[in-house]
Every structure is written in C-alpha cells, then in structure tokens.
Amino acid sequence: MSLVAAQCPPFPVYIAVFALLGFYYLSKALVRVHHVSRKSPNKWFVLAASSVLVVFAFSAVMYSFYIVTNTMNEAIDDDFD
Numbered sequence: 654m655s656l657v658a659a660q661c662p663p664f665p666v667y668i669a670v671f672a673l674l675g676f677y678y679l680s681k682a683l684v685r686v687h688h689v690s691r692k693s694p695n696k697w698f699v700l701a702a703s704s705v706l707v708v709f710a711f712s713a714v715m716y717s718f719y720i721v722t723n724t725m726n727e728a729i730d731d732d733f734d
Contacts, residue, residue, distance in 0.1 A: 668716070672709040676702060 679701050 668709060668712045672705055672712075676705045679705065 680698065
C-alpha cells in the first residue's frame, strides 16, 4: 500500500458522506418545492430517496467486490514471491 493511500480515508466513507449529503439536500429541496409533508411524502420524494439508496448500495457492493479481488490478487502475488 502506498503512503498516499494510507493517508486517505477508506472509499466507503466518501460514498456514505456524499450519499447522506445528497439525500439531505435533495429531500430539503423537494420539501420546499413540492410542499412535501413529513407524514405523507409524495411519489417524487420516495423516488429520489430510493434512487439515492440504490446508488449507495450499488457502490458499496462494487467496492466490496474490489476488496475481495484485490485481496485475492495480493494472495496470488505472495505465492510467487
């Protein structure tokens, strides 16, 4: 692992922060524009919230595949050393 990679927070932290910020600001804008009540959200609010969660889940799954593949590659490289 390089020195630069060791100093950066892990990638899922960035995904979680951007997903939460995006969800917060998107829901805030939808509440303001469409007068969405907290008790009965309309279809646009539900669509926006579910799309943010789907993107977050997809990113987390793809990152977990990256971790598994990277670990397997390092294990294979260690066998040849």
